[in-house]
Amino acid sequence: MRERIVQLTIVDDYEALSRAGADLMADLIEARPDASIILATGETPLGLYRELAERRRRGELDVSRARFFQLDAYMGLGPDDRRSLYGWMKRSVLDPLDVPEANVVRLPGDAPDIQAACRAYDAAVRAAGGIDLAVLGLGPNGHLGFNEPPADPASPTRALDLTEESIVSNARYWGGRDEVPRRALTAGLSVLLAARGTLLVVSGAHKNAILRRTVEGPIIPDVPASYLQGAANVTVLADKAAWGE
Numbered sequence: 062m063r064e065r066i067v068q069l070t071i072v073d074d075y076e077a078l079s080r081a082g083a084d085l086m087a088d089l090i091e092a093r094p095d096a097s098i099i100l101a102t103g104e105t106p107l108g109l110y111r112e113l114a115e116r117r118r119r120g121e122l123d124v125s126r127a128r129f130f131q132l133d134a135y136m137g138l139g140p141d142d143r144r145s146l147y148g149w150m151k152r153s154v155l156d157p158l159d160v161p162e163a164n165v166v167r168l169p170g171d172a173p174d175i176q177a178a179c180r181a182y183d184a185a186v187r188a189a190g191g192i193d194l195a196v197l198g199l200g201p202n203g204h205l206g207f208n209e210p211p212a213d214p215a216s217p218t219r220a221l222d223l224t225e226e227s228i229v230s231n232a233r234y235w236g237g238r239d240e241v242p243r244r245a246l247t248a249g250l251s252v253l254l255a256a257r258g259t260l261l262v263v264s265g266a267h268k269n270a271i272l273r274r275t276v277e278g279p280i281i282p283d284v285p286a287s288y289l290q291g292a293a294n295v296t297v298l299a300d301k302a303a304w305g306e
């Protein structure tokens with residue numbers, strides 16, 4: 062049986078958040094070396110990924126049997142585009158952990174048949190026996206991956222239009238809003254909410270209001286992340302700035 066608890070852990074700062082997140086991920090991989098893990102891009106998990114890479118360099122971590130799933134992708138970009146989220150994932154976590162390409166399930170935003178690519182992704186999740194851990198960041202509008210509000214908790218992996226808020230927030234990655242593609246692919250909420258574990262990392266005072274709505278507010282389509290309140294084994298790891306102490 063699954064436990065339904067949101068475990069909220071508040072730590073002092075971003076460094077502590079990165080260490081605690083790495084502990085959680087490393088513990089999972091130790092217990093289940095062939096774990097299936099979804100990895101967010103974005104800025105928040107970068108410290109966690111750096112910490113894991115350090116541990117691997119010190120010989121404390123072996124991820125060679127784990128399988129990693131891309132969380133989301135901009136539509137129309139190949140893997141060599143500077144804005145490719147696969148490229149981001151490769152640079153920030155896959156290469157530093159020396160993950161072989163065969164152990165990665167991409168979400169290809171440049172596939173000729175996007176619907177077929179999304180169905181293939183969901184089939185790969187099923188074939189892996191589901192997701193053991195989804196490592197997620199929290200969008201300024203409460204999005205998980207690119208599941209934008211209003212969100213359907215049963216939604217499959219699919220293509221969708223980004224909201225203005227996500228375009229504006231992604232603009233900082235690429236040097237302006239005109240650089241941000243308007244459509245994206247995302248692992249569906251149905252995939253994320255079915256994960257056997259979730260780690261939501263949240264840092265910074267600008268996430269304060271949306272974090273409170275995520276964990277304390279009603280479960281509503283306008284705050285996609287609020288659906289985590291009904292999911293299994295969710296750890297919300299936030300620094301004090303994000304929690305608002």
Ligand code: F6R
Nearest residue numbers: 101102103104105198199200206
């Ligand atoms: C990234 C992603 C997004 C981000 C979210 C928070 O793959 O899916 O949902 O996790 O927008 O981004 P940061 O961490 O940059 O604040």
